[in-house]
Amino acid sequence: MLKIYGVPISVHTRKVIVVAIAKGLAHEVDPVVPVIPDNPPPHWRQLSPTGTIPALTDGDYTIADSAAICGYLERLHPHNPVYPQSARDYGLALALEQYAGKVFRDVVHPLFHEVFVGPKVRGVTTDQNRIDAVLTHAVPETFGYLDSVAGPAFLAGERLSVADIAVASNLITYQYIGFDLYRSRFPRLAALFDRVLHHPAMREALRREQTVVDAMGLRQDFLSTALA
Numbered sequence: 001m002l003k004i005y006g007v008p009i010s011v012h013t014r015k016v017i018v019v020a021i022a023k024g025l026a027h028e029v030d031p032v033v034p035v036i037p038d039n040p041p042p043h044w045r046q047l048s049p050t051g052t053i054p055a056l057t058d059g060d061y062t063i064a065d066s067a068a069i070c071g072y073l074e075r076l077h078p079h080n081p082v083y084p085q086s087a088r089d090y091g092l093a094l095a096l097e098q099y100a101g102k103v104f105r106d107v108v109h110p111l112f113h114e115v116f117v118g119p120k121v122r123g124v125t126t127d128q129n130r131i132d133a134v135l136t137h138a139v140p141e142t143f144g145y146l147d148s149v150a151g152p153a154f155l156a157g158e159r160l161s162v163a164d165i166a167v168a169s170n171l172i173t174y175q176y177i178g179f180d181l182y183r184s185r186f187p188r189l190a191a192l193f194d195r196v197l198h199h200p201a202m203r204e205a206l207r208r209e210q211t212v213v214d215a216m217g218l219r220q221d222f223l224s225t226a227l228a
């Protein structure tokens with residue numbers, strides 16, 4: 001059986017879990033939290049050379065990095081594709097999946113560090129200036145760009161693709177840790193987010209991660225708006 005190493009609250013692990021669910025692939029999730037010292041298993045660097053989650057094993061095959069894993073799953077099980085057929089939409093999906101990486105690096109990662117990893121794992125006080133800088137600069141830049149490319153359907157065509165999953169996964173964790181999507185400022189992005197959350201695979205992933213979300217004391221009131 002496929003084994004996904006990571007935790008569902010992780011932006012990149014959730015992306016892989018949603019793809020596995022969308023494709024109907026049997027899998028199990030083996031919890032690994034790299035930010036907790038000594039949490040990853042001893043052979044972790046063999047599974048994930050960068051040390052980040054997620055990694056995946058499929059029998060004797062091991063691969064890390066969410067983009068690589070999603071590409072692997074698509075080739076392995078082409079049914080219920082998460083990559084568009086047309087060359088243009090395919091290119092766009094890959095580009096926006098990469099852009100979701102920027103949203104993670106510039107927005108979600110620093111905020112998660114300030115409100116969760118720093119104070120709750122490392123005993124470091126939250127740096128409000130750093131949070132303010134992210135909200136003042138990185139959020140308008142990245143959310144503004146995504147709002148400008150979000151149309152009435154999905155980000156790269158008429159079907160849910162890896163780009164939508166990658167972007168929405170960032171926005172889920174961003175809101176879990178207490179930050180606002182600024183719906184009136186980014187209405188097309190908010191509408192896209194709601195559409196993605198209504199996809200059965202995303203709903204199922206959210207349902208499965210509920211226990212972790214509760215245990216971590218994260219905010220989930222945004223879900224009632226998104227899923228209304």
Ligand SMILES: N[C@@H](CCC(=O)N[C@@H](CS)C(=O)NCC(=O)O)C(=O)O
Binds near residue numbers: 010012035067
């Ligand atoms: N490009 C990688 C990024 C993975 C990544 O940054 N994962 C985060 C969690 S969402 C992580 O492992 N952070 C812990 C660390 O950097 O030590 C991917 O797409 O898998």
